[in-house]
Amino acid sequence: MxxxxxxxxxxxxxxxxxxxxxxxxxxxxxxxTFRKIESAEINVVSLPLAFLIRHTLELGYKTNLLELEKVxxxxxxxxxxxxxxxxxxxxxxxFEIQVQAIFIKYSIDRQTQSQFNKxxxxxxxxxxxxxxxxxxxxxxRYPVQxxxxxxxxxxxxxxxxxxxxxxxxxxxxxxxSIVLLLYTxxxxxxxxxx
Numbered sequence: 001m002x003x004x005x006x007x008x009x010x011x012x013x014x015x016x017x018x019x020x021x022x023x024x025x026x027x028x029x030x031x032x033t034f035r036k037i038e039s040a041e042i043n044v045v046s047l048p049l050a051f052l053i054r055h056t057l058e059l060g061y062k063t064n065l066l067e068l069e070k071v072x073x074x075x076x077x078x079x080x081x082x083x084x085x086x087x088x089x090x091x092x093x094x095f096e097i098q099v100q101a102i103f104i105k106y107s108i109d110r111q112t113q114s115q116f117n118k119x120x121x122x123x124x125x126x127x128x129x130x131x132x133x134x135x136x137x138x139x140x141r142y143p144v145q146x147x148x149x150x151x152x153x154x155x156x157x158x159x160x161x162x163x164x165x166x167x168x169x170x171x172x173x174x175x176x177s178i179v180l181l182l183y184t185x186x187x188x189x190x191x192x193x194x
Contacts, residue, residue: 019066023059027178030056034171042167050165051140053174054088054130058137060181061091067185068098071192072105083146086137092127096120099184106192116180116187123177129170133163 016025030052037045065076077094079085103113134140139152153163 019059019063023056023063023181026052026056026059027182030174034174046165046167047140049167050130050134050170051137053170054134054137054140056178057088057127057130057181058086058091060178061088061095064181064184065091065094065098068095068102068188071188072098072101074098074101083136087131087135088127089131089135092124099188102188102192106188108188108191112187112191116184119177119180122173123180126170126173126177129165129173133165 016022030049033045033049033052037049042049062078065078069076074097076098078091079087084090099116102108103116134152136146138145143152144150145152155162
């Protein structure tokens, strides 16, 4: 009788040192978690899962920006230090700037632009939810802000007004919008190389 397959615990880290690899691995873990999680289990993994989703978005933006700037000939404004390094609203704005510049530079057809805008609406909604709850990428990792004392999520007297995260909605938005971060560079490449 065959036993359960053994895990390969020895991982070569230098082979994983590309932005795209980081993005794919975080995305894969989010996808795996959504596939495997059972209903009530979300309560015991909500913060790490929220962080993983948010970080996947951040990596997706940065991965795309580094590729898009090569095509747009406009240096992407990506910060790697201090608070601004993790602001997904700034990364999203830069992503839109880069894509629009490429649309203009290469006269990308209206249908492709329309498809981008449709997917971008979902990505914008997802980004807004995460930005509102975790602007600087601390809230899902630590119980306090970077001053060490201020709670990330204020407890209200009326429990109904406390901040909440609906993972059903997040999962649906994530699935609809992650395709934009996965395939934007492929679609652009296809259009400019034809």
